[in-house]
Amino acid sequence: MADKAKISRPMKFPYTFSAKIAQFPFKHHMKHNWVWRYYPLAVLLCIPVFAKISKLSNSPENVAKWAEIRRKEAAEHHH
Structure with a gap:
């Protein structure tokens, strides 16, 4: 009896997050969803x-245009 297999059953309501993940029916959802x-x-x-x-x-032209717009915007706020 030293090699007796451990008999376990799922919890009626899984309280911990890991128990909820373990009991989630992934196979059913992958097949039907x-x-x-x-x-x-x-x-x-x-x-x-x-x-x-x-x-x-991120093209160089667009980056330069963005920098110029921000430069003008910053200049307006500081005057």
């Missing part, structure tokens, strides 16, 4: 769009 299936696809499709927006907003 559309968000779990389409979220990775949406992320992959959005990465090129976000990269393009970032490239446009």
Whole structure:
């Protein structure tokens, strides 16, 4: 009897956060909820769009324009 397997059962109500995570039905949600299936696809499709927006907003011309606008704004506030 030294190798007796420990018999355990889930809590009726999981009080701790880790117990709630352990009992959450991830498999059911991944199978039946559309968000779990389409979220990775949406992320992959959005990465090129976000990269393009970032490239446009951080272009040298745009950075110089932003700096000039902020310089003028600062000059107005100090006079």
